[in-house]
Amino acid sequence: MNALPNFENQTVGEAQQACVSVLKAAGLDAPVLEARLLLALTLGGGPERVLSARDEPLTSDQAERLADAIERRSNREPLSHITGVREFWSLPFIVTPATLTPRPDTETLIEAVLDHGAGGDVRILDLGTGTGCILLALLHEWSEAQGTGVDTSAEALAVARDNAAALNLGGRAHMVEGDWTQPGWDRNLNAPFDVVVCNPPYIPSGDIDGLERDVKEYEPLRALDGGMDGLDAYRAIIRQLKKLLKPRGLVAFEVGIGQAGEVANLLQDVGLVILAQRADLGGVVRVVVAQCP
Numbered sequence: 001m002n003a004l005p006n007f008e009n010q011t012v013g014e015a016q017q018a019c020v021s022v023l024k025a026a027g028l029d030a031p032v033l034e035a036r037l038l039l040a041l042t043l044g045g046g047p048e049r050v051l052s053a054r055d056e057p058l059t060s061d062q063a064e065r066l067a068d069a070i071e072r073r074s075n076r077e078p079l080s081h082i083t084g085v086r087e088f089w090s091l092p093f094i095v096t097p098a099t100l101t102p103r104p105d106t107e108t109l110i111e112a113v114l115d116h117g118a119g120g121d122v123r124i125l126d127l128g129t130g131t132g133c134i135l136l137a138l139l140h141e142w143s144e145a146q147g148t149g150v151d152t153s154a155e156a157l158a159v160a161r162d163n164a165a166a167l168n169l170g171g172r173a174h175m176v177e178g179d180w181t182q183p184g185w186d187r188n189l190n191a192p193f194d195v196v197v198c199n200p201p202y203i204p205s206g207d208i209d210g211l212e213r214d215v216k217e218y219e220p221l222r223a224l225d226g227g228m229d230g231l232d233a234y235r236a237i238i239r240q241l242k243k244l245l246k247p248r249g250l251v252a253f254e255v256g257i258g259q260a261g262e263v264a265n266l267l268q269d270v271g272l273v274i275l276a277q278r279a280d281l282g283g284v285v286r287v288v289v290a291q292c293p
């Protein structure tokens with residue numbers, strides 16, 4: 001890695017240029033945008049503050065914090081871990097190393113559920129809730145709905161609870177520790193639900209090593225590793241769907257590239273009817289929606 005610049009005695013504008021050079025040299029795709037975001041984080045305030053403070057000198061404390069942030073990002077630590085927040089469905093979500101950073105692809109799942117679900121006074125189950133982004137985005141849209149988020153990670157659930165509280169959704173969102181591979185895991189869920197949503201770990205184990213450093217070194221492995229063919233979680237959950245869902249209940253899964261057909265087959269094998277396979281903005285089929293008879 002290149003030597004990091006020392007931002008002592010630099011103006012905001014000078015530091016911004018230096019940050020762009022370091023991030024570019026580290027091979028990041030959007031060095032200008034990321035430099036602005038990290039400077040804004042250092043200064044406090046939004047990205048517009050970087051422009052208005054252009055000619056102001058950084059304090060020593062700001063220079064030190066900026067150097068730390070730039071070093072972390074150059075080492076491919078996700079931006080969301082450095083800023084501690086990521087926007088999803090236009091809502092701010094707290095993110096920590098215990099949670100998968102919400103992805104824009106996952107917004108496709110929200111769109112699919114809103115298109116096919118009736119809304120109203122429904123109960124939603126979110127399996128593998130992580131930051132709680134799927135459940136909380138849906139509760140934000142459906143103001144009378146209630147929901148339960150399940151995860152094996154107590155740390156992730158603590159983040160999901162904080163997110164629910166910060167979004168004023170804590171009264172309608174319940175976060176429950178559980179492992180869908182273990183017998184009796186659903187005992188305290190009060191099933192059946194009207195809607196089940198799930199973005200499970202779906203990367204085939206053998207592909208984890210080839211992922212970007214930002215992902216494989218910093219995102220929780222339990223959020224990524226879907227077993228030998230990536231489909232372990234789908235098999236485990238789909239065989240339990242009939243007891244988790246009400247008659248006519250809806251299920252929506254996010255799927256990895258090329259997995260939609262196999263997940264649709266697994267759903268049909270247990271008697272569900274496929275309602276839609278929905279592509280993300282890049283044209284990749286990302287979501288399978290099905291209904292209980």
Ligand SMILES: C[S@@+](CC[C@H](N)C(=O)[O-])C[C@H]1O[C@@H](n2cnc3c(N)ncnc32)[C@H](O)[C@@H]1O
Nearest residue numbers: 100102128129130151152179180199200201223
């Ligand atoms: C791909 S992440 C999805 C996180 C979040 N729902 C999202 O879409 O950003 C999968 C989540 O499932 C959780 N998980 C993995 N295996 C699980 C299991 N057997 N039982 C419950 N949760 C599990 C992980 O801890 C992780 O938070």
